[in-house]
Amino acid sequence: xxxxxxxxxxxxxxxxxxxxxxxxxxxxxxxxxxxxxxxxxxxxxxxxxxxxxxxxxxxxxxxxxxxxxxxxxxxxxxxxxxxxxxxxxxxxxxxxxxxxxxxxxxxxxxxxxxxxxxxxxxxxxxxxxxxxxxxxxxxxxxxxxxxxxxxxxxxxxxxxxxxxxxxxxxxxxxxxxxxx
Amino acid sequence: xxxxxxxxxxxxxxxxxxxxxxxxxxxxxxxxxxxxxxxxxxxxxxxxxxxxxxxxxxxxxxxxxxxxxxxxxxxxxxxxxxxxxxxxxxxxxxxxxxxxxxxxxxxxxxxxxxxxxxxxxxxxxxxxxxxxxxxxxxxxxxxxxxxxxxxxxxxxxxxxxxxxxxxxxxxxxxxxxxxx
DNA sequence: TTCAAATAATAGCGAGTCGAAACTATTGCA
DNA sequence: TGCAATAGTTTCGACTCGCTATTATTTGAA
Numbered sequence: 001x002x003x004x005x006x007x008x009x010x011x012x013x014x015x016x017x018x019x020x021x022x023x024x025x026x027x028x029x030x031x032x033x034x035x036x037x038x039x040x041x042x043x044x045x046x047x048x049x050x051x052x053x054x055x056x057x058x059x060x061x062x063x064x065x066x067x068x069x070x071x072x073x074x075x076x077x078x079x080x081x082x083x084x085x086x087x088x089x090x091x092x093x094x095x096x097x098x099x100x101x102x103x104x105x106x107x108x109x110x111x112x113x114x115x116x117x118x119x120x121x122x123x124x125x126x127x128x129x130x131x132x133x134x135x136x137x138x139x140x141x142x143x144x145x146x147x148x149x150x151x152x153x154x155x156x157x158x159x160x161x162x163x164x165x166x167x168x169x170x171x172x173x174x175x176x177x178x179x180x
Numbered sequence: 181x182x183x184x185x186x187x188x189x190x191x192x193x194x195x196x197x198x199x200x201x202x203x204x205x206x207x208x209x210x211x212x213x214x215x216x217x218x219x220x221x222x223x224x225x226x227x228x229x230x231x232x233x234x235x236x237x238x239x240x241x242x243x244x245x246x247x248x249x250x251x252x253x254x255x256x257x258x259x260x261x262x263x264x265x266x267x268x269x270x271x272x273x274x275x276x277x278x279x280x281x282x283x284x285x286x287x288x289x290x291x292x293x294x295x296x297x298x299x300x301x302x303x304x305x306x307x308x309x310x311x312x313x314x315x316x317x318x319x320x321x322x323x324x325x326x327x328x329x330x331x332x333x334x335x336x337x338x339x340x341x342x343x344x345x346x347x348x349x350x351x352x353x354x355x356x357x358x359x360x
Numbered sequence: 361t362t363c364a365a366a367t368a369a370t371a372g373c374g375a376g377t378c379g380a381a382a383c384t385a386t387t388g389c390a
Numbered sequence: 391t392g393c394a395a396t397a398g399t400t401t402c403g404a405c406t407c408g409c410t411a412t413t414a415t416t417t418g419a420a
Contacts, residue, residue: 001220001351003297004289008198009216010304011285013235015195016213017311018188020236020407028407030377033196036189040181048398055193056200061378063399068376085386085397105191108310109184112303117183120303123296124190130288131197171181200378208378210406228369241407243370248405265368265415 018105026072027098034065035074035099038091042143042172044161046089050175054140074098141177144170148178198285206252207278214245215254215279218271222323222352224341226269230355234320254278321357324350328358 019029027035037054038046052062066089069075074095080086091099112120132139143149148160149170156165160176199209207215217234218226232242246269249255254275260266271279292300312319323329328340329350336345340356 003301004286007289007297007301007304008283008285009220010301010308011191012195012198012213012216014304014308014311015192017236017308017315018192023408026375028376033192036192040189049396056197057377058379059398060380060400063397064376064378067399083387083397087398103188104311104314105188105307106184107314108307109187111310112306116299116303116306117187119296119299121183121187121190123292123300124187124194126292126296127285127288128190128194128197130291131194131284134284134287135197203379206404208405229367237406238408239369240371240409243368245406247370263368263416267369 014105014108018103021104024098024101027069027074031065031069031074032098034062034069035091035095037173038075038089039096039099040173042165042169042174043088044163045140045173045175047086048089051089053138053175054173056135056137069095138175139177139179140173140175141179142170143172143174143177145179146174146177147180148176149180194285194288198283201284204278204281207249207254211245211249211254212278214242214249215271215275217353218255218269219276219279220353222345222349222354223268224343225320225353225355227266228269231269233318233355234353236315236317249275318355319357319359320353320355321359322350323352323354323357325359326354326357327360328356329360 022029022032024032033055034051037051041050041054048059048062048066051057051066052059055062066075066077070077070089072094074092076090076092078088078090080088109117109120129139131137143158143165144151144156146158148158150157150159151170154167156167156170157163158165158174202209202212204212213235214231217231221230221234228239228243228246231237231246232239235242246255246257250257250269252274254272256270256272258268258270260268289297289300309319311317323338323345324331324336326338328338330337330339331350334347336347336350337343338345338354
């Protein structure tokens, strides 16, 4: 048993325990992951395709998950006016309340000291980048770390989409993000 | 967004990408997790109950998963002679071959340097221990790290189960393990 | 010794995931 | 204008998951 295999085991086991716990009354782990993503993604990145790309899933599966969440009132959906094919999802209050609930994994992570936390985040992020590179996947990084991000006198702008950005939006995930 | 939440996201996202990839022709991620566990667990720890405890799942679910794996020839099952209620599963050659296949997550982890690897393993293990403690769960540690483990002149013995152990067995997971 | 409680495994239910493939509606480009 | 690409949905079959019985078997206490 190599160290790499042991680490994979640890990683998947932690995630599994977290998933087992993240069941709530009527939201399963996959649905919760979608809610987690929606709270972090900007308004250009909340369609079924983007969620599917982010989660390594398929449009079909995510479409069903979003429909189910919508039916239960955790998200709201709206057809885009500019491109009538796309549907923009938005987390509802009920969804935000659920995401805010604490989980044991968080509790476990909180037991680590500051140096360990920073080191852990760096290492995991590096691993993720490497996997995404192998997959040819998008990085889904933050708006403000993007090549197309522009800031003038506290006003932010996306050059790619030609859109103005509110201050909060610069800290959200964008599906078009291309690290600067 | 706190650092703890970001780390949870990273962890679950890595696991999800790994799961998405770990589909093979006819084995899904949950089934693969069971196979992974069976390759690491000793002969006292391979019943549906133990697998369920380890994976944070339920006996019902695991029972079906094992039946399915058995039907496809990845594991073999045998009724215990001492306690006729228990079923002992055993990984088959076909199962071992599948588990040995490399995954992208492993590739990503391999990109880390030695210090990072060790630090990552330590930190994840510490987090896991903390979560299990909150859950009241069993640690599922290795035989040789157990309170009931005894070694005399290269002969190993489990005091709890009054069983002799082969050298290989001392490096396997035991459901009764109680850290020394 | 006997009999009830505990334990191990399994079965059935309903909602939902998952990948894959088929299908509809739009958009964009040549 | 027309046809390929794209976004989303739907359907299919196998399976997971929590839940609630149900059946063996074992254990422990009267």
